[in-house]
Amino acid sequence: MAIQRLCASLVLLFVLVDSDCPSNWKHIGNYCFFFSKDTETWINARLMCNNYQSHLGEITSEDQNKFVTKFVADLNHDFWIGAADVLKEGEWVWYNSHQIIDNSTYSNWAANGLDDANGNENCAQIGPTGEWHDAQCDQSHYYICRRSTDHNGEVFG
Ligand SMILES: [Ca+2]
Numbered sequence: 001m002a003i004q005r006l007c008a009s010l011v012l013l014f015v016l017v018d019s020d021c022p023s024n025w026k027h028i029g030n031y032c033f034f035f036s037k038d039t040e041t042w043i044n045a046r047l048m049c050n051n052y053q054s055h056l057g058e059i060t061s062e063d064q065n066k067f068v069t070k071f072v073a074d075l076n077h078d079f080w081i082g083a084a085d086v087l088k089e090g091e092w093v094w095y096n097s098h099q100i101i102d103n104s105t106y107s108n109w110a111a112n113g114l115d116d117a118n119g120n121e122n123c124a125q126i127g128p129t130g131e132w133h134d135a136q137c138d139q140s141h142y143y144i145c146r147r148s149t150d151h152n153g154e155v156f157g
């Protein structure tokens, strides 16, 4: 009986510790990631993530990229992430944090991932291999949202 109570306590403790993220969100470090079941244009994906009190996913470390890739590979789709080069061709920016993606920040572009096909690919996706590439912003795709585990004060949109 005592052991059963101990087990129940441990389960409860685990649930409490893991409640840093909403159910259905995946927890790594200080972040929670969400993988959409629906497809949206890049702009609408941003709005959907904002509705979930989160931002269209920014992937800011190799650990996060590896973690995210496990789910993206399983689901086997391309997913929008929160980077675009809409304002200036070739200058990629994380849109929630306004961080420019350059040599000083983490990125995982595929070797030929930034082909800007037809001069009209200004939004970023992560594919099942975990590499990133550009795609047409007005196409509908699955998307990844991210929020911090301590999201009070985090600003979205
Ligand atoms: Ca572009």
Ligand SMILES: [Ca+2]
Pocket (backbone or CB within 6 Å): 113, 114, 115, 116, 117, 121, 133, 134, 135
């Ligand atoms: Ca492309």
